[in-house]
Amino acid sequence: MPSQPDERRADPDALLARIRGDEARARRGRLKIFFGAAPGVGKSYAMLEAARAQRAAGVDVVVGYVELHGRPETEALLQGLEILPPQKLEYRGIALAEFDLDAALRRAPKLIVVDELAHSNHLGARHPKRWMDVEELLGAGIDVYTTVNVQHIESLNDVIAQITGVEVKETVPDRVFDAADDVELVDLPPAELLQRLREGKVYVEEKVRHALNSFFRKGNLIALRQLALRATADRVDTSMREYRSAHAIADTWPAGERVLVCVGPDPLSERLVRSARRLAFALHAQWLAVYVETPSLTRLPKAARDRVLQTLKLAESLGAETANLSAESVAHEVLAFARQRNVSK
Template sequence: MTINRPNPDALLAAVHKDEQRTQRGKLKIFLGMAAGVGKTFAMLVTARALRDEGVDVVVGYIETHGRPETEELLADLEVISSRAMDYRTVQLLEMDLDAVLARHPQLVLVDEFAHTNVPGSRHRKRYQDVIELLDAGIDVFTTVNVQHFESRADAVRQITGITVHETVPDSLLDLANEVELIDLSPADLQKRLSEGKVYTAERADLAAANFFRTGNLTALREMALRLTAEHVDHQLQEYMQRKQIAGPWKSGERLMVAVGPSPYSEQLIRWTRRMA
């Protein structure tokens, strides 16, 4: 009889990773298929419930998009004032990273994970701000849409015809202790769009005719579901390794990627890395 034994190197790596996670803050990602599904709303509702249980919660940065229901949830939460930064002829607001670190709450809310910071900021990308907060031992809630993950950006461009410029590495999913999918049917999201709950009327009409078409939203929804399922599967494998549970370590397909001097090789490698 063949006994399935955990790989010692894999066990050691899992233990090391577990030790790192106990020392740093915990990351929760609220994931959606597109703008308007309710990621920020869900994040605020969850944070308020934790605040009511005694958790020290502050808002590092929230983008309300002028939505009254979102602004109402912000009303009695502690908000760290944003930092005004000059960019060309305008002033733009960014999260005040130093102020959040000085305040050092148990949990900070940081909207728009894939955001590119104003030139002159300490970090180029907001996800790098989040990593610094986690390294300081602060828990972070953040929001992101599926098209912003690098392995999905190419497929999104092919499906929608829109190039996603703000992306985050897929490796950041490995940092996440939890990924919560905020799911909404394409029809319900289109209804929210038509009611002015996502964008202003002029922008909503343009979005409905382009990015928010039913076929696009259906494909994006499937991507978000798959990404969440992959994250759960990876967490299960790590748990089995830590607990030395023998079993079928790989429940999915085995993958091999063939690459050559093609402009699509980089896309194939990213996709295979994520699927593996």
């Protein structure tokens, strides 16, 4: 017979928070982010295709702003869609066309398309950043489709700069990305993206050579793709944990491998961490390293405590998510943590 689920009573605080969150979300518009590793993977194209599908289904759709970058295949998708006229401005003798937030609020469609969430607005705009415009639209009950590249996520800003040598100035707070109702990864292998770039399908010809020798080096694109895949997987993982918590599901779900290693002051812990990393790599799995401090372990000598910290730092440097917990019983806490994080090994 199949084992019965471990039925546990739902956490009342978590349940109340979920109900309040559901009520707040019902009043707000829904945000969908088309997410990619780099410019040119097809985010705007996928977004406009989705918008056209919504319009065909009878939804009131308006295009608030789309950055075409001279891509005719993207421009073709605008045909037949209602487009809000941009706000025309001049800054230091340069003509600008910006998203018109007030016009969008007056029009009040069910769904609006607003490209490039990380964009910085012109001086004098109501909000300095486009993601703030989008938050106002959501607060007015308007659904929004938008695009984001992984290099624009605030918490990854320094990592991206280290990988690419390019410091990205325009960023989106993690809380905005995390709060999105839906994130669709638009993925393209680096070789195909480089081919699109060489064919002039990403930037105009005069920008291609510089791009190939800087941001668009193949090694950069591989690393950026990995970061985008991981960020998307982390969102899915968080959604699954929230669902399991809200429904008091304690049993581990076989939704994907996840490896857990428990470390301590023993010098063998470093060997365990390296073994866990090899296992996780072989399984293409996420992995976690955890230390549980019990009352007896609080009296450890400084050298032993330093050894624990070094082991956790080693795990982190090898790609693990680390946690430092406190409990009366190591076994009970590790088991509870493993269930909460859906650990399989």
